Amino acid sequence: MKKINFIYLLFAFATLQSCTGDLDVVAEDSKILSPEQLFSTPLGYKQALGGVYGNLSLTGTGDAGSSFLQGIDAGTSQFGRCMWYLQDLTTDEVVWTYENDEGTAELQRNTWTSANPILLGMFSRTMAEVALANDFLRQSTPELLTSRGITSTTDVAEINIYRNEVRVLRAFAYYNMMDLFGKAPFITENDPLNFKGPQYDRQQLFTFIETELNAVIPNLKAARTNEYGRLDKAMAQMILAKMYLNAQVYIGTPKYAECMAKCSDVIGGGYILKSNYLDNFKADNHTSSEMIFTLQSDGVKTQNYGATTVMINGQVGSVEGNGAEFGVGGWGGALRLRKQFVQKFDGAEFVTDVRKTYSSNSGSRPIDIATLTNAGQGYILHKFSNKTVAGVAGVNSGFVDTDFPLFRLADAYLMYAEAQMRKDGATNTNNATTANAQSLTYINALRQRANSGSASANVTQMQVNLDFIIDERARELHWEGHRRQDLIRFNKYGGGNYNWAWKGNIPNGTSFSSNLNVFPLPTASITANPNLTQNTGY
Template identity: 65%
Template sequence: MKKLRFSILFIAAMFSMTSCVDDLNVTPEDDDTFLSEEFFASSPNSYKQALAGVYGNLSLTGATGSGSSNLQGIDAGTSQYGRCLWYLQDLTTDEVIWSYENDAGTRELQRNIWTADNPILLGMFSRTMLSVSFSNEYLRQTTDEKLQARGVTDTQLLADIATYRNEVRALRAYAYYVLMDLFGKAPMVTENDPINFRAPQAERQELFSFIETELNEVLPNLKPAHSNEYGRLDQAFAHMVLAKMYLNAEVYIGANRYNDCITECNAIIGANAYTLESNYLDNFNADNHTSSEMIFTLQSDGIVTQNYGATTVMVNGEVGSIEQNGASLGVSTGGWGGALRLRKQFVQKFDGGAFDFDTRKTIISGDRPIDITSIANQGQGFVITKFSNKTSAGVNGSNQTFVDTDFPLFRYADVLLMYAEATLRGGNGSATTALDYVNQLRERANGGTSGNISSGELTLDFLLDERARELHWEAHRRQDLIRFGKYTGGTYNWAWKGNSLNGVAIPSHLSVFPLPNQSIAANPNLIQNSGY
């Protein structure tokens, strides 16, 4: 059990969270308390409890256990934020494959044949818009006028609420960043709009500008990097979202913002608040909240926050059907019976003697064939053991199904790689520094300089592969492949891409996901993405 668990407050704050797929705005009813006038007036502690509820939407799906969902008509397993994000960013790429294709939505995603009726797309869109809705209602309930009417005069509480409001605005900006990246558009609604407002559609340019403005406005008033309590965001979080947005700006808005990406990376690096964890795998175990590398995580606790989120899925799914290696990962011996395996093209990123001692290579091959000719055959394809439900001291997590391992949404290693890439793409960074940052990661992976590269070896193609080696299964791969022009089309194919054993070209419109049909039906202002 983690000593500092901001997520413990999630439970109290989420008991009365309700929403509706129709509009995804928070509409308090007579028997509701969360984000209602009565809730905020009940206690000075309610402001922080409600804040925890806004954060909680990133980890939990409902208030009555792992199978509950506060989204009407949407299953908990297809609407948990981290799991949906991981499915869309990694399962649709060359990194991983899911054995059980009868699980709703997975077959279409991993074969790149999804439609606007895919339930996981609905879960992701709805869950992320719910973050927007919760954020908006929190901001409505914490205005100066509301606080004055409730007689809130305590100076410290007022200062805390001001900080909470800035964090909520940053969370809302992050939600819109995710929607912009995945769907290319979203309904734009803020706290200044009425509840149940049928919001107008915002395209990428408008979303980009909104996110950029919001984060830059709140950033000076957020807590300094690595100074907030664990589980809450700070200035480094805002810099990270901006850096990733600027790195991908040519995809989003057709603009070169690499200098700005480097500026944001430098702000995180220059804060001197983060260092590379000495042991790479300590970033992915049951006590990874202690890592010096974590900028922001999705919290997981096997007792307090039981859910079928990304890390529970990954650790249980890593257990090989042949190897039965769950005990070594801190879960049941059989895990989920070989649910997850590696596609051949990812495995080949670690080919060659240079990676024999690379700690990032946790691949198990055994007598397995590397090719997966039948997705249903769990004995085909290599498996991996990157994530674990054991602590750095080898102690099992608190539960052998629901893991204690937090999902590393933003990690310091990514900052170093973004700096290097933005520099190679023409940004005003230092080439010498870029090489040093990449070699820091390789030295950590190899326990010395044996894996270091020269300046001539530092190319964009190398960086794309290095990002896969360093950041695999951390929900970056789809975004990376799109930025490098290797996701759609046939420049780079992988096993089962385009529903073909050896991979085929896929059309360009698949670089964004379709808006869910149910969301369009609920809001006539939304127009489907081209090609769907």
């Protein structure tokens, strides 16, 4: 059943926000229950679990414009949207037309400061996830379950499964803090409410996340056995695989063999490549056998300005007016592609590649974007849709039904190949062709899928070096929230090794300092917690 948790989300937000003191929150609903009322039954615990998951998709208990975080606009604090802005809008993949939208101009021009509201939104929303997780763990101890009369062996075992999932969600939150900000205030369920956590650096966060995930993975449900919307072993393994692939960046120590092992666990878990690539990005993508974990979206039950609503409405061209193609009204050309991404599909080998969905409106759109606010410049994308595989549009033309593919199997294939190549001697500064037979099998499985089953675009070992891998990641995973992280790992973000249109606020691109490889901590967050210090260069 799709989006099973959404029946509980608004209710859970209204209750949890009143008993979570790690962040300033505001009650938006008069129907607030005390913790004793909410947690008096096993059903209440599932409702509370829905709230922890729901924070990744929703912003508040009211309509799409509501936010339970004080002083932060819903549009700049929705987890998926903020994550997508930081990971993709700051790179060579995409531009945003409406630079009057607060924070967006600075992100896409790489001129952000600690006052950027989207950075505050991401920091606050992610730490809200930590707060919600901590509160759930405080309220679900064996002692409290017993005191509340919840003693059935079945009920206690189910709540313990919830606890393990919540620990993964908290680890995922800290993973994002480690990746984006390089540090975070560290708070667990053992700390009192309103506790101003000490600052943890990347090494400390890495150690905590790794330890936590390895502790809970044996007790999570096996891959593909949990109800849709809830995580399983594979989701936790994907976080670890991501950490290990980026360990050289995070902690200065390569962990490529560990990455390969986790990718193998994920690949062996039962997830299967969807035969049609584009079916992964449609309104019924919850049925895809490739999805490991998604940020859920529903045009009726969970209206919000999240990542897929932004992307699908933003895809609609200002000239084309092609909202009907995607089952939405559209936002008048909000999103366009940077030249360097489009060029990743240059060459005869990509003529039949279904991942090549961009268009130039029969050549009327210039590939170059001379003015960022000119919606008629730059190609547009057709990857995501608010229509089902059968072509049925979502019931709401403004808010989409399409879930955001946070982790999917294809990424595990490409991570395995990259980790294996790096383990066997490939580096960012050489052209080593070290892909082994297994890596080539994974790469070519994606290539064949992209070419409707044909092996015509398959590659050989001599064609695969790390430059190929990062370009293939762009072709396979564009607009899925991976690009900034990938560019940093390949030393193509900060510094002058690779420039793209409007990088560093120059039309043809220019280098920027490598200190921008992490974002600044928001000024308001440092003010609220004197234990936090600003990142170098800000």
